[in-house]
Amino acid sequence: xxxxxxxxxxxxxxxxxxxxxxxxxxxxxxxxxxxxxxxxxxxxxxxxxxxxxxxxxxxxxxxxxxxxxxxxxxxxxxxxxxxxxxxxxxxxxxxxxxxxxxxxxxxxxxxxxxxxxxxxxxxxxxxxxxxxxxxxxxxxxxxxxxxxxxxxxxxxxxxxxxxxxxxxxxxxxxxxxxxxxxxxxxxxxxxxxxxxxxxxxxxxxxxxxxxxxxxxxxxxxxxxxxxxxxxxxxxxxxxxxxxxxxxxxxxxxxxxxxxxxxxxxxxxxxxxxxxxxxxxxxxxxxxxxxxxxxxxxxxxxxxxxxxxxxxxxxxxxxxxxxxxxxxxxxxxxxxxxxxxxxxxxxxxxxxxxxxxxxxxxxxxxxxxxxxxxxxxxxxxxxxxxxxxxxxxxxxxxxxxxxxxxxxxxxxxxxxxxxxxxxxxxxxxxxxxxxxxxxxxxxxxxxxxxxxxxxxxxxxxxxxxxxxxxxxxxxxxxxxxxxxxxxxxxxxxxxxxxxxxxxxxxxxxxxxxxxxxxxxxxxxxxxxxxxxxxxxxxxxxxxxxxxxxxxxxxxxxxxxxxxxxxxxxxxxxxxxxxxxxxxxxxxxxxxxxxxxxxxxxxxxxxxxxxxxxxxxxxxxxxxxxxxxxxxxxxxxxxxxxxxxxxxxxxxxxxxxxxxxxxxxxxxxxxxxxxxxxxxxxxxxxxxxxxxxxxxxxxxxxxxxxxxxxxxxxxxxxxxxxxxxxxxxxxxxxxxxxxxxxxxxxxxxxxxxxxxxxxxxxxxxxxxxxxxxxxxxxxxxxxxxxxxxxxxxxxxxxxxxxxxxxxxxxxxxxxxxxxxxxxxxxxxxxxxxxxxxx
Numbered sequence: 001x002x003x004x005x006x007x008x009x010x011x012x013x014x015x016x017x018x019x020x021x022x023x024x025x026x027x028x029x030x031x032x033x034x035x036x037x038x039x040x041x042x043x044x045x046x047x048x049x050x051x052x053x054x055x056x057x058x059x060x061x062x063x064x065x066x067x068x069x070x071x072x073x074x075x076x077x078x079x080x081x082x083x084x085x086x087x088x089x090x091x092x093x094x095x096x097x098x099x100x101x102x103x104x105x106x107x108x109x110x111x112x113x114x115x116x117x118x119x120x121x122x123x124x125x126x127x128x129x130x131x132x133x134x135x136x137x138x139x140x141x142x143x144x145x146x147x148x149x150x151x152x153x154x155x156x157x158x159x160x161x162x163x164x165x166x167x168x169x170x171x172x173x174x175x176x177x178x179x180x181x182x183x184x185x186x187x188x189x190x191x192x193x194x195x196x197x198x199x200x201x202x203x204x205x206x207x208x209x210x211x212x213x214x215x216x217x218x219x220x221x222x223x224x225x226x227x228x229x230x231x232x233x234x235x236x237x238x239x240x241x242x243x244x245x246x247x248x249x250x251x252x253x254x255x256x257x258x259x260x261x262x263x264x265x266x267x268x269x270x271x272x273x274x275x276x277x278x279x280x281x282x283x284x285x286x287x288x289x290x291x292x293x294x295x296x297x298x299x300x301x302x303x304x305x306x307x308x309x310x311x312x313x314x315x316x317x318x319x320x321x322x323x324x325x326x327x328x329x330x331x332x333x334x335x336x337x338x339x340x341x342x343x344x345x346x347x348x349x350x351x352x353x354x355x356x357x358x359x360x361x362x363x364x365x366x367x368x369x370x371x372x373x374x375x376x377x378x379x380x381x382x383x384x385x386x387x388x389x390x391x392x393x394x395x396x397x398x399x400x401x402x403x404x405x406x407x408x409x410x411x412x413x414x415x416x417x418x419x420x421x422x423x424x425x426x427x428x429x430x431x432x433x434x435x436x437x438x439x440x441x442x443x444x445x446x447x448x449x450x451x452x453x454x455x456x457x458x459x460x461x462x463x464x465x466x467x468x469x470x471x472x473x474x475x476x477x478x479x480x481x482x483x484x485x486x487x488x489x490x491x492x493x494x495x496x497x498x499x500x501x502x503x504x505x506x507x508x509x510x511x512x513x514x515x516x517x518x519x520x521x522x523x524x525x526x527x528x529x530x531x532x533x534x535x536x537x538x539x540x541x542x543x544x545x546x547x548x549x550x551x552x553x554x555x556x557x558x559x560x561x562x563x564x565x566x567x568x569x570x571x572x573x574x575x576x577x578x579x580x581x582x583x584x585x586x587x588x589x590x591x592x593x594x595x596x597x598x599x600x601x602x603x604x605x606x607x608x609x610x611x612x613x614x615x616x617x618x619x620x621x622x623x624x625x626x627x628x629x630x631x632x633x634x635x636x637x638x639x640x641x642x643x644x645x646x647x648x649x650x651x652x653x654x655x656x657x658x659x660x661x662x663x664x665x666x667x668x669x670x671x672x673x674x675x676x677x678x679x680x681x682x683x684x685x686x687x688x689x690x691x692x693x694x695x696x697x698x699x700x701x702x703x704x705x706x707x708x709x710x711x712x713x714x715x716x717x718x719x720x721x722x723x724x725x726x727x728x729x730x731x732x733x734x735x736x737x738x739x740x741x742x743x744x745x746x747x748x749x750x751x752x753x754x755x756x757x758x759x760x761x762x763x764x765x766x767x768x769x770x771x772x773x774x775x776x777x778x779x780x781x782x783x784x785x786x787x788x789x790x791x792x793x794x795x796x797x798x799x800x801x802x803x804x805x806x807x808x809x810x811x812x813x814x815x816x817x818x819x820x821x822x823x824x825x826x827x828x829x830x831x832x833x834x835x836x
Contacts, residue, residue, distance in 0.1 A: 014203060014225075014387035018396055020210050023078030025050060030401040033061055034071045034083045036409060041082065041098065049082035051209065052101040054148045055165075056110035056117075056140035057131040057425075058410060059085040061403035064429045066111055066165060072400040073202050074209060079103070085407070086132065086139045089147050095155040103212050105152045106205075107193070108165030109144035111425070113655065115179050118142060121651040122695070123179060130424040133410045142179075143167075149191035160218040161193040162208060169198035169451045170656040172228045172382055173355060173369050174338040176348065176665040178654040183342040183665075186380045188228055189371050194218045196228040200437060200452055202397060203386050225361070226386030231368070231379045239326035240368075244336045246350045246674050328365055329384075333358065337370035345666035350674040352662035359454065361385045362504030388438065388455040395463040398434070404475060405430075418477075430475060432484035432546065433467050435459055435530070439488045440495075440520075441550060442510030442589050443578075444659035444671070445624060445652060448488045454511070455503075458494045461530055465537070472539045480540060485531070485568075486547025491554055493527040495520065509659075509671070512552060513589040522553055524560035531563055544570050551575050551599035552591040558602055565606040569614050573603070576619040579631070580638045587626030587663060587686060589671070593638075618644065622698040623689035624652040625663035629720060632701035636733060637725075645705045651695060664688055707739045 028044060035041045036059060041049070051074055055067040062068055071081045082101075087094035110117070110131055118126060118137070125137075132139045141147040145167045152161055171187035188196050195218055197204045204226040211221055222229060256265065266272055333354060335341075341348040351369070358364040364384040370377055389397065405417065406426055412419035417426070439446075440454040464485075472478060487493070497503035497511075498519050511517045535543050545568045554561050565573075577596045579585050585592060600616060607614045620635060639646070654661040662670045663686045668678075678684040689695055697716055700709035713734050717725050725733040 015207070017073070017202060017206055017389070017393050020077060020206060023050070023210070023213055025080045026078030028080065030072075030075060033403055033407050034059070034068075034075065034081050035098070036083050036085060036407060038098065044080075046080050048080070048100070048102055049098050050079040050102045050213070051104060051106055052082045052084060052098050053106040053108070054084045054087065054095065054152060055108050056086060056114055056144040056148070058133055058423050059083050059407045060423060060426045061405060061407065062426065062429065063398050063400075063402055064432070064434055065426075066108060068402060069202070069397060069400075070106065070108075070164070070205060072402060073206065073397060074106075076400055077206055077209060079209060079213070087148075087151075089141045089144075089151055092151045092154040095148075095151045100156045101159055103209065104160040104162050104194075104218070105149075107145060107148045107152060107161060107163050107168075107191075109148070109167035110140065110165065113167045113170065114140055114142060114144035116653065116655060119179060121653040122692070128424075130428070133406070133421040133423050135422070135424050143190075145171075145187060146191045149193050153192065160195070160212065161191070162195055162197060162205070162218075163187070163191055163193035164197040164201050164205070166447070166451050168193075168196050170447050170658075172196055172198050173335065173351065173367070173380065173657075174341050174348075174371070175656040176654065176661055177656065178661070178664075183338070183348060185338050185371055186228070186369065188230060188380050189338075189378075194229070195221060197226060198228060198382075198451070199226050199386050200389070200457075201226060201386065202389065202393075222381070223383070225383050228380060228382045231381045237330060238366075239331045241331060241333050241365075243333045243350075243354055244340070244347075246346060246676055328363060332366040332368050332381075335367055335369040339370075339373060346668065346674060346676055349662050349666035349668045349670045352657070352659065353670040353674055355657070356450070356509055356659060356670075357507055359385060359449065359509075360504070360506060361387050361453065361455065363507065385453055388453060388457045391458055391460050394437070394457055394459045398459060398463060398467065404470070416476075428483070431471055431478060431482050432486075433464060433471070433482065434487050435464050435485060436487040436493045439492065440511040441489065442513060444587060444589050444663070445621065445655075447655050447658050449509075450657050452488065456492050456494065456496050461526070461533070464530055465533060468534055468537060468540065472537070480542065482534070482540065482543040484546035485534065485543055486545055488547070490545050490547035490549045491524060491527060491560065492550065493524075493530070495522060495553070497521075510589050512550070513591070514586075516552065516556070522556040524554075524557035528557075528560055528563050531568060535567060542570070543568055545573075549573070549575050551577075552595040555595060555598045555602065561599070561602045562606045562609075565603055565614065566610040566612070569607075569612075571613075572615050572617050574617045574619065575599070578619065578621045579624070579627070580635050581627075581631040583631055583687075584621075584624050584627040587660065587669065587671070588621075588624060589659075619650060620646070620702055622649060622651045622702050623695045625660050625686045625688055626669075627689060627698065628687050629694075629697065629716065632698045633717070633720065633722065633725075633733075636701040636704040639702070640704060640733060646702055649699045649702045651699055652689070704733055707741045710734050710738060 028046070031040075031044055033040070034053075035044060035046070035049075041047075053067055053071055057065060057067060059065075060068060061072075067083060067085070071083060074081045082098040084095060084097060087097075112131065117129060117131070117140070120126060127137050128135045129137045129139060145163060145165065149161050149163060152159070168187050168191070171184070173186050174183055175186075176182075177184045184190070187193075195208065197208070204224050207224050208218075208221055208227070212218055219229075221227070222231070260268070263272075335351045335354060336344070336347040341351050355367065358367060361384060366384060367382040368379045369382075370379050372378055406423055410421050410423065411417060412421045417423065435458065437457040438452045438455050439448045440456065442449055442454065468482065471482070472480075484490075497506065497517075498521050502519050506519075508517070511520045516522065531543065534540065545564060549564075554564075575596070577593055578588055578590050580593045582592065596618070603614070603616060620639075622632065652660065652664075654664045659670055662668075666674075667686055667688055668674055669684050669686050672684055675684070689698055697712055700706075700712045700716075703709050704713065714726055717723055717733070726736060728735045728737070
């Protein structure tokens with residue numbers, strides 16, 4: 001039996017979203033779209049906006065877009081909300097388009113971090129932006145949350161700024177910035193916002209909005225969970241725990257007895273007095289030297305010293321009693337200051353570990369981190385995470401009056417959003433349904449837990465079915481296929497701890513690593529029920545699952561896998577083992593490849609029972625902290641053995657605040673206690689993949705089949721002593737011959753990547769000794785129109801060849817695969833555009 005999701009510590013811990021008295025502007029009712037211009041405000045009868053939201057995304061009134069959710073939630077509370085989407089940040093004029101907000105600015109960079117949105121993992125500029133009409137890049141500035149906040153302050157300096165969104169959420173403390181390769185200050189400092197709301201902020205935002213509307217100064221709002229702000233001094237009534245150092249007391253040396261002579265001290269330590277030994281050679285010297293080292297007085301003093309014990313420092317055990325310990329909700333942990341973590345990677349790793357230990361809303365304590373020195377020093381204060389929304393509150397948020405389409409101002413010349421102004425992110429989710437929030441997986445390279453929390457927040461079955469019917473009835477051009485029924489993880493719906501008490505007290509970073517927690521119930525029954533009910537709805541032809549799947553949980557419910565495989569897979573299912581080797585998997589907090597093998601067996605079994613040919617699409621990460629060159633070589637061998645040839649390669653991207661990012665910056669394993677003197681170097685030291693050359697090598701192992709990578713791989717394999725993997729047999733990883741190539745690689749997402757070249761853009765071939773040599777640049781026509789034997793020239797896929805994410809799979813129905821020539825692998829076509 002699955003545990004009811006709402007029977008929990010959290011249900012009684014916060015004021016419900018719907019219990020606030022609406023603001024007076026409730027009389028205006030919901031707007032068809034939140035206004036983006038003065039003309040729209042006039043049509044609604046508004047003379048001003050109470051709150052203006054500034055976002056780096058195009059305005060799409062859909063519950064998968066953060067600004068739409070925040071705007072509709074505030075509107076339902078009775079506030080007049082306007083939106084300024086993707087403004088021109090070169091001046092403050094664009095920020096005055098809707099006039100002066102009566103209450104506050106709400107600022108966010110958008111659904112994605114602006115730096116991740118703009119740059120690839122290799123720090124190359126992307127040319128597209130899926131959250132912009134026409135997929136055009138460059139419509140938002142770098143570090144957009146900071147820039148927008150500065151312009152808002154410039155436009156109307158006396159209006160409070162409330163910062164939110166994932167960019168602010170993941171930068172709430174001093175954080176390592178991959179793009180500048182240094183530790184930056186908290187975004188609260190750099191943006192000069194009045195208050196930061198982190199995580200899914202509906203609960204905090206509603207309370208802050210009503211308190212500002214009641215004319216409470218924003219600087220006095222310091223008791224709301226899920227907020228961060230400046231303080232110049234700690235408040236009274238708080239118990240501060242100093243966690244600003246990792247140093248531990250060393251051995252305490254015995255105190256010296258001031259009444260003992262040098263010789264007596266030496267004898268007490270089992271030594272002799274060198275000075276007196278020399279003086280004993282002369283009788284006169286012996287007389288004048290005073291008592292001898294072996295005198296009765298010395299023996300007595302030595303015996304006295306032997307009874308002297310060094311001081312021992314022990315904790316005050318009386319404070320450990322619950323009645324003597326300060327309350328956790330009045331305890332604040334002091335992290336190392338910004339200046340300290342900036343210059344000391346070990347202290348940075350320690351601060352990051354402490355923050356991740358304080359993420360459970362049931363027991364998390366407030367955190368404080370000093371920024372600045374002397375008279376300019378101020379504390380950035382972080383209250384504990386927000387209380388998760390209940391199922392009733394989730395239903396209320398997703399049931400608001402969304403138009404479920406982009407703003408009319410983005411329509412093309414035909415009045416639609418499917419032409420030149422199409423917004424790819426909306427196109428991807430226009431027929432998808434988000435059924436839950438949060439993730440308890442704790443993958444170290446991912447920031448979902450840091451942002452949404454690890455407590456799963458699920459909608460009710462009725463709410464989900466109602467949204468499916470709305471899509472069927474209201475979405476223009478709906479063909480009967482639902483593209484996704486999921487969330488951060490497709491199969492965590494209504495999963496959680498069996499015990500509310502344990503859930504509120506737990507401090508583990510993951511519920512599924514190193515194994516599935518015995519207190520976690522893994523019943524997929526509620527999710528199976530929704531799948532079955534949803535696909536029976538009239539007008540619904542097919543429901544696909546596009547969200548990532550946690551396969552180590554899925555194998556606990558073979559019934560779920562059967563339901564998924566036989567009814568909700570469109571030929572290919574994406575899952576993410578990420579790696580095959582224990583070293584990187586342990587640093588990722590991911591299950592071993594054995595879980596993948598068990599899932600694969602069930603997947604193939606149920607596909608065969610249904611008479612369907614379906615395939616798994618595994619995703620892997622290159623260059624993750626803790627990954628050695630040997631690990632990547634073993635992964636490449638596994639890929640070839642299993643017949644996978646990856647078109648898209650994902651390189652580790654150090655996003656702000658992620659645990660793996662702390663490993664990348666510090667070289668220490670923050671999953672264990674951070675120490676300066678490592679007790680187990682193998683466990684605490686992390687192999688970091690830095691530099692373009694080594695990162696390219698790790699990517700090359702994932703694309704072992706690409707001739708452009710063969711020169712790099714040959715050199716590496718010889719250096720590693722694995723030249724036995726070079727040859728022309730099936731047992732070899734790469735061949736000895738070298739086709740004529742241009743040394744470049746471009747992702748299947750052609751618009752979203754920059755061509756990467758080696759050898760200064762020269763081609764490669766082999767000389768008579770079998771060694772790779774660079775060739776002179778070829779003419780553009782020669783590059784575009786290869787002729788002759790395709791073993792020695794690159795060519796575009798011919799008609800009839802397979803066009804899939806991974807080559808080597810059977811062709812789709814009705815497509816005949818072309819026979820390959822000796823030495824020629826099947827060419828991979830454009831991959832399906834997908835997220836993780």
